[in-house]
Amino acid sequence: MRILGLETSCDDTSAAVVENGRVRSNVVSSQTALHAPYRGVVPELAARAHLDNLMPAVARALLIAGPGKLDAVAYTRGPGLMGPLLIGKVAAQTLARILSVPAVGVNHLEGHVLAAELEHRLRWPALALVVSGGHTDLVLAKGPGRYRVLGRTRDDAAGEAYDKVARLFGLGYPGGPEIDKRAAKGNAAAVAFPRPTMAGTWDFSFSGLKTSVLYLLKGRKPLGRELNDLCASFQEAVAETLVDKTVAAAKKHKAKDIVLGGGVAANLRLRALMVERGEAAGFSVRLPARALCTDNAAMIAHAAGRFLTACGSGTSARYRAVGASCDPNLPLRSWA
Numbered sequence: 007m008r009i010l011g012l013e014t015s016c017d018d019t020s021a022a023v024v025e026n027g028r029v030r031s032n033v034v035s036s037q038t039a040l041h042a043p044y045r046g047v048v049p050e051l052a053a054r055a056h057l058d059n060l061m062p063a064v065a066r067a068l069l070i071a072g073p074g075k076l077d078a079v080a081y082t083r084g085p086g087l088m089g090p091l092l093i094g095k096v097a098a099q100t101l102a103r104i105l106s107v108p109a110v111g112v113n114h115l116e117g118h119v120l121a122a123e124l125e126h127r128l129r130w131p132a133l134a135l136v137v138s139g140g141h142t143d144l145v146l147a148k149g150p151g152r153y154r155v156l157g158r159t160r161d162d163a164a165g166e167a168y169d170k171v172a173r174l175f176g177l178g179y180p181g182g183p184e185i186d187k188r189a190a191k192g193n194a195a196a197v198a199f200p201r202p203t204m205a206g207t208w209d210f211s212f213s214g215l216k217t218s219v220l221y222l223l224k225g226r227k228p229l230g231r232e233l234n235d236l237c238a239s240f241q242e243a244v245a246e247t248l249v250d251k252t253v254a255a256a257k258k259h260k261a262k263d264i265v266l267g268g269g270v271a272a273n274l275r276l277r278a279l280m281v282e283r284g285e286a287a288g289f290s291v292r293l294p295a296r297a298l299c300t301d302n303a304a305m306i307a308h309a310a311g312r313f314l315t316a317c318g319s320g321t322s323a324r325y326r327a328v329g330a331s332c333d334p335n336l337p338l339r340s341w342a
């Protein structure tokens with residue numbers, strides 16, 4: 007099954023072709039430079055940039071993938087920014103109608119969970135940690151389309167905490183990659199930031215950690231070695247908090263694999279610590295390549311492929327008859 011995927015939920019415009027779980031092309035057109043002066047994503051600008059960038063990204067993805075008939079067009083149906091999502095949806099439904107194939111709406115978070123499958127065979131149940139700019143969800147995945155959210159953040163998402171703390175440090179946007187780079191040169195034991203546990207729940211909270219950085223700095227912008235140490239210490243607190251709860255949940259729910267997804271899953275320290283502590287507890291830790299952690303259309307195309315296969319209909323005449331109006335609710339509803 008060969009699927010064209012479109013991802014336009016936030017500030018990256020992406021188009022990809024995935025064939026039977028293999029990435030044939032994955033084009034990402036970043037809007038980072040456009041939003042950087044505002045130190046955050048401006049929804050209206052993002053929508054306009056998607057309009058300009060989406061069709062060139064589709065053309066490039068199809069060119070790189072090479073010839074071959076498409077069986078479906080997948081798009082991110084949510085969660086995300088309304089304007090950018092609508093642009094992806096209208097484009098996908100139009101292309102699907104022209105090609106007489108189904109348009110499949112995919113939950114963005116499901117895409118992040120299943121991204122690891124593009125490189126690894128997952129064993130179910132898997133315990134997935136989805137950490138992005140908008141989400142910090144701990145998910146028990148019993149199989150494709152079968153998810154239970156065990157816990158989530160009660161305030162800032164992990165990526166949001168990275169971005170806000172980077173701003174306190176005087177670093178640019180997005181802050182996650184900047185902190186990651188500086189942390190590699192710093193001492194993680196320099197400052198003992200709090201590790202919020204939210205005991206008795208699978209939830210997370212990062213606002214207290216962010217506030218402790220604010221109080222420590224008192225408006226000062228650190229530089230040089232002190233900045234590197236602060237980045238490393240903050241990063242260690244976030245990574246330990248995420249890893250310890252994920253491994254505990256995996257034990258409790260007898261998961262076979264631990265899976266990471268979302269932009270923060272590109273963080274080098276989080277990846278290393280998850281492998282270290284997850285494997286010490288007896289789990290296989292499945293990490294997508296860093297480019298498949300941040301927003302991309304390959305994960306959306308793959309999740310749609312899983313959905314279509316699970317429907318048992320593939321590209322059958324019955325499924326085709328439903329055509330572009332087929333916009334299955336299952337992936338979104340199953341994300342309870």
Ligand code: KG4
Nearest residue numbers: 138139140165180182186269270273300301
């Ligand atoms: O999944 P994603 O690309 O978009 C959303 O769905 O939100 O995640 C973006 C988030 C941003 O907050 C960004 O700072 C963070 O992921 N991020 C990182 C790293 N790369 C991206 N955070 C920490 N370390 C990184 N290397």
Ligand code: ZN
Nearest residue numbers: 138268269301
């Ligand atoms: Zn995302």
